[in-house]
Amino acid sequence: MRRIVFLIMTLTVLFSMPAQAAEGFPSTLAGFTLGEPVEHYKSYCRMERAVSVSDAPFLSEAQLKPDALPGVRGGSLAFGNCKSEGRLVRIKLKFHDRGQGLFNKLYDRYEAAFGKPDKYEGDAFRNVIAWQWSFEDGKGGRVSLVLMWSRDREIRPGVSIKMTQETLLDEEYACYKASEQGGGMGRGMTKIHSLDAYMPH
Structure with missing residues (x-):
């Protein structure tokens, strides 16, 4: 009897696990793989x-x-330029089809594959609808995936996807901060002498 109960409990846990755990840590989108040298994809972009x-x-x-x-219709590949120069950190894609119907189809596919999103990143008025999924590989690796639909002309109107290797992003930022503090990058902070210049008139 105990074996049967244990088997039922095990199967319940396995079938309730998020899809990303069963299918592995996602790192590739539209043929681009996060962490790979961006040079591999130079035929797709304006390097x-x-x-x-x-x-x-x-x-x-x-x-x-x-x-x-x-x-x-467009998008970009972002890559590190400090710690791991040239490694692909972020993929952004924007589609010709700007309709909410495409967004809904992609959302349904994402939810079926990865479960409910972890965070809502859109606005309260639904001019921008954005859902984020977060993934961890158990070894410190983290990836975020954002699916967005926008009718705001300043925030990528239409349907877009953004996939980021958050671990590499953190490493690049830490490298930049260390270089900046050491005088290797940037000019450091300057002080405001007067707020008058920053008052619209």
Whole structure:
């Protein structure tokens, strides 16, 4: 009797486990694999025009070529430029189809594969609907996956996907901070002399 109860409990736990645990740690999206050298994907993006990300100078970003992928109108590949230079940290994709119907289809597929999302990142008025899934591999590796639909012209209108290797992102940021403090990158902080210049008039 105990064996039967134990077997039932084991099967219940296994079938209730999140899909990511059963299927492995996700790291690839549309043929791009996080952590790989971005040079592997130079035929898909404009590497010669790669620039530092304005709000994250420890990353460089190369825009995808138009129609490099079927149904994709744009996006970018972001890669480290400090600790692990050239390793792919983030993938962003924007689709030609900007309708909420595509978003809903992708959401249903994601929920079936990965379970309910871990966080809502959209706004309260649903002008931007964004759901985030978070994954851990048990070895300190972390990946976040954000599926977004927007009708806000300033926040990627339409349907987009963002997948980030959070562990590599943290490593690049730590490297940047250490270099900045050592005088190797950036000019450090400056002080505001007067608030008058920052008053709109």
